[in-house]
Amino acid sequence: MNNLPRLFTFAAPSRFYRLAGWTIPGFYGIAILSALASLYMGFFVAPVDATQGNSYRIIFIHVPAAWMSMVLYMAMAFWAAIGWAFNARMAFMLARALAPTGAAFTFLALWTGAFWGKPTWGAWWVWDARLTSELILLFLYLGYMALVEAIDDTRRADQAGALLAVVGAINVPIIYFSVRWWNTLHQGASISMTAAPKMASTMLMSMLLMTIACWSYAFAVVFVRARAIVLERERSTEWVQALLGNSVKENV
Amino acid sequence: MNWNSAAEFFEMGGYGLYVWGSYGVMAAWMLLEPMLAGRRFSAARAAAMEFEANGEQV
Numbered sequence: 001m002n003n004l005p006r007l008f009t010f011a012a013p014s015r016f017y018r019l020a021g022w023t024i025p026g027f028y029g030i031a032i033l034s035a036l037a038s039l040y041m042g043f044f045v046a047p048v049d050a051t052q053g054n055s056y057r058i059i060f061i062h063v064p065a066a067w068m069s070m071v072l073y074m075a076m077a078f079w080a081a082i083g084w085a086f087n088a089r090m091a092f093m094l095a096r097a098l099a100p101t102g103a104a105f106t107f108l109a110l111w112t113g114a115f116w117g118k119p120t121w122g123a124w125w126v127w128d129a130r131l132t133s134e135l136i137l138l139f140l141y142l143g144y145m146a147l148v149e150a151i152d153d154t155r156r157a158d159q160a161g162a163l164l165a166v167v168g169a170i171n172v173p174i175i176y177f178s179v180r181w182w183n184t185l186h187q188g189a190s191i192s193m194t195a196a197p198k199m200a201s202t203m204l205m206s207m208l209l210m211t212i213a214c215w216s217y218a219f220a221v222v223f224v225r226a227r228a229i230v231l232e233r234e235r236s237t238e239w240v241q242a243l244l245g246n247s248v249k250e251n252v
Numbered sequence: 253m254n255w256n257s258a259a260e261f262f263e264m265g266g267y268g269l270y271v272w273g274s275y276g277v278m279a280a281w282m283l284l285e286p287m288l289a290g291r292r293f294s295a296a297r298a299a300a301m302e303f304e305a306n307g308e309q310v
């Protein structure tokens with residue numbers, strides 16, 4: 001147990017603040033470069049689809065956005081649970097920083113899906129298991145954000161939010177497997193761990209590059225927001241005051 | 253090369269509204285969100301700087 005405090009050294013907000021600060025420009029850089037490469041592959045290299053025409057090009061952003069919506073939710077629930085279990089301040093702050101970006105990707109997955117569904121299925125929206133469970137994911141994000149904002153006591157807000165986030169995590173496997181468990185209008189997975197991808201390699205490459213872009217973007221923007229939250233919550237601490245060059249004696 | 257002209261590119265074989273409606277909103281958000289997050293960070297930093305100026309009670 002003596003090693004436990006050591007394990008949590010990196011969980012200290014001061015440590016996180018500095019490390020995250022160094023990585024943000026790199027993440028933004030990777031995001032921009034891989035997004036540009038993906039757009040080039042997606043619009044100029046990948047050929048037109050035989051049945052869907054050019055409308056299929058929405059897949060290059062739709063699938064990465066949908067993946068991010070689920071990954072970010074799991075990350076948010078994970079950090080909320082860690083915060084709850086270990087009373088770790090930084091974990092709660094990360095959970096809060098993840099929520100708006102996760103909600104945005106969920107909205108974008110639904111939005112791009114609607115713009116793809118209209119020309120392909122003839123409807124902007126259908127109450128299909130995949131679409132409905134993804135819409136519930138958006139409500140979970142919004143519910144989490146509203147809940148933590150509504151409670152003034154930060155600790156209580158974090159804990160209440162954590163409960164919602166953890167319970168809501170059950171929805172993520174439901175989204176993922178919905179296309180297998182139910183008869184959905186939404187197509188099955190194009191990419192899986194067990195089978196060869198069901199698309200041309202140039203299309204796959206564009207989608208994977210956009211996925212890298214979205215991951216890097218999410219890291220960067222979540223880190224910026226997390227650092228803002230650290231400053232909001234810890235501005236009275238010595239380390240923040242020392243960091244900002246205000247006259248506080250260090251190591252008191 | 254998939255396109256013979258810029259007009260053809262923007263038309264997207266008749267799917268321009270759907271393709272650009274998707275990409276446009278996603279791009280707009282991915283430009284806006286970093287700005288909003290950056291602004292929140294600057295505001296938090298300014299508030300932390302203020303903290304010392306105003307003493308213990310803010």
